[in-house]
Amino acid sequence: MFDALEVVTTVIVGVMVGVEFSVAFVINPILNTLPEDSGRLGRAHGGRMLGAVMPVWYIGSLVLVAVWAFAGRHHQGTGLVVTAGALLVLSVIMSILLLVPINNRGRTWTPENRPADWKEQLNRWDRYHYGRVAVIIGAFTLLVAALT
Numbered sequence: 001m002f003d004a005l006e007v008v009t010t011v012i013v014g015v016m017v018g019v020e021f022s023v024a025f026v027i028n029p030i031l032n033t034l035p036e037d038s039g040r041l042g043r044a045h046g047g048r049m050l051g052a053v054m055p056v057w058y059i060g061s062l063v064l065v066a067v068w069a070f071a072g073r074h075h076q077g078t079g080l081v082v083t084a085g086a087l088l089v090l091s092v093i094m095s096i097l098l099l100v101p102i103n104n105r106g107r108t109w110t111p112e113n114r115p116a117d118w119k120e121q122l123n124r125w126d127r128y129h130y131g132r133v134a135v136i137i138g139a140f141t142l143l144v145a146a147l148t
Contacts, residue, residue, distance in 0.1 A: 002071055002072060002075075005064070005067065005068055006068060006147055008064065009064040009067075009068050009143065010147060012057075012060065012061055012064060013064075013084075013088075013136070013140050014144075016057050017136050020129070020136060023046070023050070023129065027046065031043050031046075037111045040109065040114070040122070043106060043122065044106055044107045047104075051104075054095075058088070058091065059092070061088060065081060065084055065143070069081045069085055077146035077147070080143070080145050081142070081143065084138075084139040084140075084143045087135050087136070087138050087142070088139050090135055091136050094131065094132045094135065098132075099128050102128075106118070106125070
């Protein structure tokens with residue numbers, strides 16, 4: 001049962017990392033090259049869609065890592081799991097303090113109501129997102145290392 005917990009947790013966190021990586025390095029760069037307001041509208045839609053799913057995914061991943069750390073407290077690699085959990089906590093804090101406020105504003109923008117600095121806000125979101133992706137890649141790497 002413990003082995004299943006390790007595998008399920010690692011897969012769920014790994015898929016989350018893949019989604020966030022693709023947003024940062026595939027989806028948003030594609031949307032940024034679209035003409036006129038198409039890219040911004042696409043990002044607004046993505047913000048609404050992923051904004052509904054990602055909180056559950058982040059918190060669910062954190063809970064699974066916490067369960068793994070507790071259940072495996074006497075196993076080798078627990079320190080790596082605890083550190084991965086700390087990185088996931090950092091990613092949640094980054095999300096709440098840095099990314100969610102911009103995302104909440106951006107998902108409501110239309111060509112008629114967007115602020116003058118909308119491009120700067122999207123660029124700021126991208127920079128914060130790159131940092132969050134690095135943090136969750138670190139967490140995922142630690143979980144994989146804990147498996148060995």
